[in-house]
Amino acid sequence: MNKPDVIIGLEVHIQLKSRSKLFCPCPTTGDDEPNTRVCPTCLGHPGSKPLLNKAAVDAAVRLALALSSQINPVLNFSRKQYFYPDLAKNYQITQYEIPVGNHGNITLANGKRIDLMRLHIEEDPAALTHTSTTCLIDYNRSGIPLIELVTEPAMHSPDEAREFLNTLMTILGYLNIFNPDEGVMKADANVSIAARGYTRVEIKNILGFKEIERALTFEIARQRAHEVVRETRGWDAAAGQTYRMRAKEKEEDYGYIFEPDIPSVNISQEYLNSIRTTVPELPSAKAERWVQTLHIDPTDATIISTELALAERFERLAQHHSAILVARWLRRELLRVLNLTGKKVNDVAEQRLHELFDLLEKKTITDKIGQQLIEELAKKEFSPKQRVEEQNLGAIGDVEAIKHACAEEMEKNKQAVADYKAGEEKAFHYLFGQVMRAMKGKAKPDVIKQVLKNILEG
């Protein structure tokens, strides 16, 4: 087997959605003024004690189950000790020997399976703002629950790495354990290329999946152009380049010990079963099922499955309408207008989509009118059925009326008629468009085509 040209592994840090911090009741969201959501525990005061948040354990186990990880029967926490101004205690409480889960995998849209090494819970350090001579420290972030997820070095392009994070984000959304508006997802990437003997470079702190592709693309190009040494680099998003942070001669020694203030947590079968019932069918499985059983377009399936609210809406609508039609309209039209208006899936009332798809399915209205209606629906709720009746938007199949319109448009566009007769197929589409416009989008397209063809060739 050929060795791959590029090898990429990721270490992803995900801020979990919880009301309180990992080891203290301080709120995770709210006042953003510095040091307003702190207490003796997340400030590392002597005598304070960590108290483990059950919601964080539940979330980590839910993710581990969703990723088919092997879940360990006992959770322990450890102290990872190193000095840095963002650590209140100069150690981080994390999991070392035995994480929540080992192994597991994520399947990308193209069907490729990315294997995982481990998944564990840890606390976020404080946020630093650097000045030239000091750093400003805000402990609001200190103690926010994080999941660290480590992949095998199993990706072979920046595109795949982005796709991985994208898919992971979708899964987190399905599991309802990550809030993309409030939470932060950060990745460290290790990357090496064949041409440099796979000398490994680590890139720290890449924020979000949009940056990962840029950072890796830059780094791979850099490695192709320059000598590579084993080192840790940072990612400067503004400058669009990686920069050297430090050499990495040997692994740092964190002097891990067991965290004696946090008793072990037993993960019983009973507990696992109760969590398992909260894990929904994952997007890739859903998409595959839809293609197999509902015969919808695979691209439509993948796109609709990436958002849980949309996926659930699709499944409900598809019970009453043609799944292919629903898929096409949700993906091409609904997502288009949501994008345009910045609205969310649930902002458009489902009942109105039912009406709309009913009108489309029965060909009561044309696609063109359907597009107009869905655009309106994204702005304000109304009954499409009523609107079609009131404003007389029903599809026109009246051959005489269409004949009349065709004659008028041919009269206005003599050049186009001439072009068509000279063999230019494009001219036909132009004329078709003009007729449709004249009929305000309401004419049945197949009737226009028939009539137009008959006149032109008659």
Next chain:
Amino acid sequence: MRLTLKNSGTTMSNKAMLRNYINEIRQGNVSAEEALKKAITSAQSLNKKFHFFTTPTYDLAAKQAHDIQHMVQNHREPGTLAGVAVSVKDALCISGIESCAGSAILKGYKPLITATAVTKTINAGGCIIGKTAQDEFGFGGFSVNVGHEFPVPLNPHDTTRSCGGSSGGAACLTAAADFPHVAIAESTGGSIVNPAAFCGVVGLCPTYGRVSRFGLIDYANSLDKIGPVGKNVEDVALALSVMAGHDQNDATSSTLPVEDYAKHATANKIRVGVIKESFGEGSDEAVRENVRAAINKLADAGCKITEVTLPTTYTYGIPSYYLIAMSEASTNLSRYAGILYGASEPLAGGFRDYFSAVRTKHFGTEAKRRILLGTFARMTGWRDQYYTKALQVRQLIIKEYQHAFSTVDVLATPTMPFIAPKFSEIKDMTPLQNYMTDILTVGPNLAGLPHLSVPCAQAKGMPVGLLLTAPHFREDLLFHIGVMHEQA
């Protein structure tokens, strides 16, 4: 200087002194305010002689006494420790009161929290009279390893001798006090019973988790226990009953209900196991003789005495204890770096330079030694053979005690292998020799077993302690046999 103390014996009147005093306060016959005024005056003059306080809190005690007095006058329940002067080891945080664990790196630190054991004591009517001297962070057995400008307490029986440690100030004050008082102390490897034995008072280190550690400035979290020191077993039992119990702020605190310690255990014929190894050559002949005599008296009082052997505990207890304690301590102490609280220096240089400057200047030598050793013991390449191995050996030691308790109810040994040493002798001891002096106390501390030191005799004019150890959560049994000893 040699001092004979009025209250250092165990007369019957002395025994009931605290109980009678509390009754008088509760009934309004004695004014708590007046009593505390006297206590404070006395403590002030005693402290000048013996240096047991890092921070006296006389104003706090006076205010609390005033509140008690007010409650009594208004027929409100003043609590089971009403009007008793309570001293608190410096390592226990009291909100707004300087709490340093005897370390210069915490000089001036006024915590935002109060240790649960202290809160419970205050709620029971205790009046906090001061923070007591200790070895820095608990690192020592003689209270000489104190931070820069912190007091070294002197033994009230002979001020050229140590009070023991690390809760030296607690035992010192308890021995010296001529007013109703109990001390809240703390033990990691013997720091309650060691000074209790050297000062001729009673010290109880409870089962791990019996008293909440919330608010305790950590030495080694898997070993630290808070417990009382008093003039007699009854006082100590009373103080423990106030402090003990589950606390949701400490995940390791036990949810088991607290026994009624005033009742004592009902045991017909208590089986006392004398640990063979504790009477070896390493200890003082006079100490051994006195402790044997005390055990013989227990036999006369109806106990069944047998000999047991704990070879693993006595061979490997010291290294297992120190490696675990130092490993945990070295992480606990990493937080002292001059940013959030405690000692700081002008900000200069990179973060490592700054942290090093603060830590180098403000930690004492023994603290540095333990940080270095603890850091080493958990480094890659050494962790398995030191830190992890020590935890495995601890398991063997726990099992060895479990086995011993299958045939006996209580274990008996001397508390310390010798009487309180002179400061001049301590100066010549190497660190290793220092560590080895904990040989009799590390076992029950590693296994988290409750243990009680009661004064049993005098040797060369200095007190000798008898150490009794019981299974987990059998403090009641210790109090029962402790009272038997006092009455024998």
Next chain:
Amino acid sequence: MPITKDTIRSVAKTCCLELTEQEVDQFMADFQSILDTFSKLNDTDTTNVPPAFHPLPIADVLREDIAKQGCTPEQALSLSKHTSKGYFVGPKTL
């Protein structure tokens, strides 16, 4: 196991302590004698013996996810000498 001056210096660096040459010598001697004694732990057979993280079994103590305000920024900052505009100020990291 021989402990060298470099061992002591490297450990001291890891835990952010500066040592004088005299201290390096002293701690090296301490390490040597203490670790020699402590190494006898390795005479014990601990095959299949799980480490005792606590003296007695304690497990499954979790907190419900309920948020509660901790201390005020003023309280937190009042303990430090290095603060500015609501922030703690630390040493530079680069």
